[in-house]
């Protein structure tokens with residue numbers, strides 16, 4: 001075997017490429033089945049969220065555990081069960097993952113300032129045994145957000161809100 005092929009980075013990248021259904025597609029399909037309607041990769045929003053639900057004023061980011069350093073503490077930058085930082089070129093990977101994490105945080109801060117909610121979903125939460133539960137949880141959070149955001153209007157005009165809730169078809 002060519003020594004290049006044994007590099008951790010090579011293995012990681014090839015496993016990302018060969019992954020069957022992309023994690024964000026799993027989330028999209030799951031939400032669609034549960035009746036949620038959305039837009040994809042909204043270019044004008046910070047961080048180009050994977051899924052945008054305008055009705056819920058919510059962006060969903062589906063994070064790869066390696067690239068976004070799942071469970072990795074930015075101050076320590078040690079490998080975790082989800083993110084094994086390669087020994088080869090370790091400094092390079094540490095810096096890359098650290099920058100990704102900093103960018104994620106900054107994007108969430110900007111979106112929050114603009115009045116958007118953010119939901120982050122991790123790749124490891126989408127393995128087949130956990131998938132349905134994870135998407136149920138997202139659906140629950142979305143409904144909760146919607147109710148919170150609309151509870152004041154509902155007090156004013158409960159009839160109108162109700163008909164909106166049932167009739168509004170998300171674009």
Ligand SMILES: [Zn+2]
Nearest residue numbers: 065070082124
């Ligand atoms: Zn993970």
